[in-house]
Amino acid sequence: MKTSDLITTAISQTFRSKVRTTLTILAIFVGAFTLVLTNGLGTGINRYIDDTVSSIGATDVMTVTQPSGAGVAAGGGPIEYNPDAIAAGPTAAPGSTVVALDQTDLDALAAIDGVLRVEPTIAVNADYVQFEDGTPYVTGVGRLVAGQTIQLAAGSEPDDSASAPEVTLPLSLVEPLGFESAESAIGQTVTFGITDAERQPHTVEATVTGVAEQAFAGPTTTVTPNQALTDALVELQNIGVPAAEQERFAQASVWFDPNATTEEIDALKDRLEAEGYTGTTVADQLGTFTAIIDGIVLVLNAFAIIALLAASFGIVNTLYMSVQERTREIGLMKAMGMGSGRVFSLFSLEAVFLGFLGSAIGATVAILVGTALSSALADTLLADLPGLTLLAFDPISIATVILIVMGIAFLAGTLPAARAASADPVESLRYE
Structure with missing residues (x-):
């Protein structure tokens, strides 16, 4: 058969x-x-x-911090005060601290084998965002690193090469700010309020270039500025801050080979740890x-x-x-x-x-x-x-x-x- x-x-x-x-x-x-x-x-x-x-972080970038130690001492007792410790950042657990990074640390990171580039993460703390005479709303200010993208509901990402301040709003702020739709927000001007170290209020205007979809596990009210808006906000919030304090960073972004294998990335983490730093990739976060x-x-x-x-x-x-x-x-x-x-x-x-x-x-x-x-x-x-x-x-x-x-x-x-x-x-x- x-x-x-x-x-x-x-x-x-x-x-x-x-x-x-x-x-x-x-x-x-x-x-x-x-x-x-x-x-x-x-x-x-x-x-x-x-x-x-891509809305959380690029795959070839590692977030590096310098841990200040455990939140509590062994046995649950108090820990010794570290004058170099600062808040770990908005994404860390409440009360978490790290040792501040300065230019010496950035140079040390750049010298580690496998590190292609190092940039400090500058925290920007705006008080609110407002459209015309409407209600001001509390907002966070994010920042994109190379390789990151935004999932857009309308418009485009802010242009870092532009000299004028530009911003992408999250979809959750469109209706509260007074816009009828994501599309209607494009091209409009919003105002950011920020308070300097001397407790003096300031405002900065920026053009809305895009509206972002809600990112996975991301804040719902965080805006994404271009470099011009970031520089303007940082300059205002640093008024009254000593120059030495302006060069202290909670974390830095470290670029490595985008084709690096898991073993090579783990080896880079080990080298960072040997120098007293902790590296976290997007894969670790997810x-x-x-x-x-x-x-x-x-x-x-x-x-x-x-x-x-x-x-x-x-x-x-x-x-x-x-x-x-x-x-x-x-x-x-x-x-x-x-x-x-x-x-x-x-x-x-x-x-x-x-x-x-x-x-x-x-x-x-x-x-x-x-x-x-x-x-x-x-x-x-x-x-x-x-x-x-x-x-x-x-x-x-x-x-x-x-x-x-x-x-x-x-x-x-x-x-x-x-x-x-x-x-x-x-x-x-x-x-x-």
């Missing part, structure tokens, strides 16, 4: 008992459906994180999120695998019944010269076809349900996370799931297939 004839026969014999076959396919369907959905969940969330990584997501997906996948293993017993039962019902047919095929290997292949193909049908139907339904569910959630519960597709389906992942299910089906079919292959043709022909 040719291979094509084997495949045709296996497919036709699969539906010899329609009810039994349908129930087996439904059991496989449940496992494949669950497996595709859970993988889609992991793909969707991780893809969203990857897409928004590690907790991805670990939790991957853990949840792994648990859900485990339930899907259990369902598939349960379905495999259905395959074994279906094929054993088929072998028993076709005992005389098997004896006739062997008496006519079909080898044991061909008989084994015939029943193995039936098992694989059962796995293919169940997994293909399960994957198709999962995609349809997942796409509809993602669309509904995007307009309701997840409306505050634009760009998030909760369930995203990767063709390679779906194909892998189908192949895994077919593999499980093949393994489940080996026992009844082996029984059919080992059947004695004489005894089989006598079977009633």
